[in-house]
Amino acid sequence: MRRKIIGYLILAALLAACAPAVTNARVAIPSSTLSQTAVPALESLPATSIPSLPCEPAKIMPLGDSITYGEGIPSYGGYRNLLGALLTNDGYLFDFVGSQKSGEDSLPDADNEGHPGWRISNIKGAIDSEGWLETYQPDVILLHIGSNDLRYGNSAYAPGNLSALLDDILVRLPETQVIVAQIIRTRWGSDAKHRFYNDAIPDVVASKGARVSVVDMRDVLTNNDFTTLYHPSPAGYDKMAQAWESAILALDLEKCVAP
Numbered sequence: 001m002r003r004k005i006i007g008y009l010i011l012a013a014l015l016a017a018c019a020p021a022v023t024n025a026r027v028a029i030p031s032s033t034l035s036q037t038a039v040p041a042l043e044s045l046p047a048t049s050i051p052s053l054p055c056e057p058a059k060i061m062p063l064g065d066s067i068t069y070g071e072g073i074p075s076y077g078g079y080r081n082l083l084g085a086l087l088t089n090d091g092y093l094f095d096f097v098g099s100q101k102s103g104e105d106s107l108p109d110a111d112n113e114g115h116p117g118w119r120i121s122n123i124k125g126a127i128d129s130e131g132w133l134e135t136y137q138p139d140v141i142l143l144h145i146g147s148n149d150l151r152y153g154n155s156a157y158a159p160g161n162l163s164a165l166l167d168d169i170l171v172r173l174p175e176t177q178v179i180v181a182q183i184i185r186t187r188w189g190s191d192a193k194h195r196f197y198n199d200a201i202p203d204v205v206a207s208k209g210a211r212v213s214v215v216d217m218r219d220v221l222t223n224n225d226f227t228t229l230y231h232p233s234p235a236g237y238d239k240m241a242q243a244w245e246s247a248i249l250a251l252d253l254e255k256c257v258a259p
Contacts, residue, residue: 055256057093060248061138062112063123064145067184069114070102072231077103080112081234082241090249093256097136119149120161124168133172140251141169142244144181144217146197147230155193159200166208178212179247180205184240187226190218215247 062068062080070078080096081103087094098113113132115122123145127133145165149158162180169178182198190198198218205214220243225236232240 055093057095057256058140058253059095059097059136059138060140060142061097061132061136062114062142063098064114064143065118065148066114066116066231067147068112068142068144069100069116070112070237071116072227072237073234074102075105076234076237077107077110078112078114078232079237079240079244080110081106082238083244084109086241086245087248090245092253097138099130099132099135117148118145119153120145120158120165124161124165127165127168127172133169133176138173138176140248140253141173141176141178142181142248143178144183144240146183150193150197151230155197158197159204162201163204163207166204166212170208170211176211177251177253178208179215179244179251180212181215181217181243184217184221184232184236185219187223187229189223194218213247213250215243217243 062078068078070076070080072078084094084096084107096109096111098111100112100114101110102112102114104110115126118126143165146158146162149155149161166178166180169176180201182201183194185194202214205212217240220239221232221236225232225239227233
């Protein structure tokens with residue numbers, strides 16, 4: 001019996017000696033483990049969690065004379081009326097740019113650079129003095145010009161003046177695409193001056209490199225597509241819009257899609 005009591009006393013003493021060591025023990029956690037758990041590394045995040053910036057709409061400058069402005073029925077907005085709808089349907093985000101406005105009642109974007117009565121030299125002079133290109137920085141220029149050179153000027157100089165205008169544009173805007181129209185006929189058709197100028201345009205365009213292209217509008221209108229001798233009706237402008245659309249799509253521009 002005495003031996004049992006002594007055994008119990010020894011066991012109790014041993015347990016009492018071990019208890020403080022168990023109570024005071026701590027588990028060390030490396031600080032590097034805490035930081036990696038609290039703040040995940042950027043490369044470990046899924047790609048979808050990093051938002052992408054929205055792209056910029058393509059800036060399109062309609063450039064020319066009264067036909068670009070939309071004379072005939074200015075409230076319709078000229079070819080820009082249907083062209084805007086077509087490009088939207090094609091999936092492009094775009095912005096018409098220019099210092100002029102016409103067709104505000106019909107268009108959500110009435111900006112253009114159409115100047116009634118102007119010749120090629122007037123356009124070039126205003127580019128030099130007004131700084132349109134530097135101000136608006138268009139990505140695409142739709143150029144329909146030359147009708148007033150044929151009516152009021154010496155048509156023999158028109159191809160050379162067009163060449164000089166294109167040179168000026170390309171120097172000022174090294175990345176811009178320019179689409180040059182072989183200009184529309186009048187209500188009564190194309191006379192010898194029209195044919196001479198339009199026949200010269202493809203060679204002028206070809207000499208400027210890949211950033212300049214041509215769209216053929218010589219025969220897109222009929223006698224019934226005019227409201228005046230020189231200015232199309234809404235139906236005529238719509239035909240021009242379809243020709244411009246095809247030429248723009250041929251550029252294979254990168255689409256900017258709304259987020």
